Amino acid sequence: MKIEKYTKLIGNELLPNIQLSTEGPFDPIIVKNFSNTWQTIGSGNYAGVFLHQSNPKWVVKVYGREPEELKKEVEVYKKLGNHQSFSSLIDSGDNYLILKRIDGINLFDAVVKGVPIPESVVNDVDEGMAYARAKGLNPFDVHGKNVVMSNGRGYIVDVSDFYKQGKCRKWDDLKRAYYKIYLPIIYKYRLRVPFFIVNSVRKGYRFYRKIKKGNK
Ligand SMILES: Nc1ncnc2c1ncn2[C@@H]1O[C@H](COP(=O)(O)OP(=O)(O)O)[C@@H](O)[C@H]1O
Ligand SMILES: [Mg+2]
The missing domain is CATH 3.30.200.20 (Phosphorylase Kinase; domain 1)
Structure with missing residues (x-):
């Protein structure tokens, strides 16, 4: 068009x-x-x-x-x-x-709807972040709602905070949860996690990080 x-x-x-x-x-x-x-x-x-x-x-x-x-x-x-x-x-x-447009579903919604997230999605995001770093950017705020999965591939759709300074731990923390909890339990048994639980984890995580930052 x-x-x-x-x-x-x-x-x-x-x-x-x-x-x-x-x-x-x-x-x-x-x-x-x-x-x-x-x-x-x-x-x-x-x-x-x-x-x-x-x-x-x-x-x-x-x-x-x-x-x-x-x-x-x-x-x-x-x-x-x-x-x-x-x-x-x-x-x-x-x-x-x-x-x-990335014709797919973000990772947050995928967990809520029980759409399985394969490891290739995680690897694509890692690759994208390494590429961004090589271009002099700082991959910041990469989390479940900012990654869209389409045909088993992962895409970072929100890059608005990539100019920020400092380290953002969100993707590292999310990846840890992916390997510790998601792959061995949720993925393995094809579970759906209710919205209020995923959303509470998201809010609790944001709150926890804010408190930690404030205490530093
Ligand atoms: N290029 C895109 N293709 C498909 N869906 C998208 C695209 N960009 C964003 N979205 C969807 O819209 C949501 C919000 O977009 P996002 O860029 O994260 O906004 P914000 O900057 O307000 O966080 C994402 O979680 C994703 O589900
Ligand atoms: Mg976003």
Whole structure:
């Protein structure tokens, strides 16, 4: 699809029909979508992500808070270029990015829905992170909702914090849980873990890391 046509669909049918709001600092963005043609396919801490039925290859990430983060994400994508473990940036507007769609499910939802996550997904993410480091970036905030699995492959879809300094332990901690708990139990017995448990672990983890940081 031509970018001009797609941008018009964003301006005319998407942006006027969505509302992005927040409840608390630990909670993701809440998305209200009144559009008939745009579907909400994800939400994170900053943004809602939308798919238009006429173009399954792209998605639009609309920033609901801290829109200055958007510019940073654009810069990160420019530095990354194209690599198989990432989405790629098609174009950007004042408060949105157009990204290549990864047609799959994020790891958080996969655990809740009982979609098995093979080890290849973990290895792809490791490879992507090594590549980002080689490009002078700092792979930050890589966690279950920022990795999408598609046909057994893993893709890091959220690179907005890759310019940050310091060490982010999320992926290391998640990997430890993957080998200690996920593979030998959840994967082996094909279990589904209820949303409230996965979400409590996520919130508890964020809280725990915050406390630790505060005490340092
Ligand atoms: N390129 C993409 N293709 C498919 N789904 C995506 C893509 N980017 C994001 N998503 C989905 O949208 C969710 C939120 O996107 P994300 O970039 O993490 O937003 P935030 O910066 O607010 O955390 C992700 O968890 C994922 O499920
Ligand atoms: Mg995210």
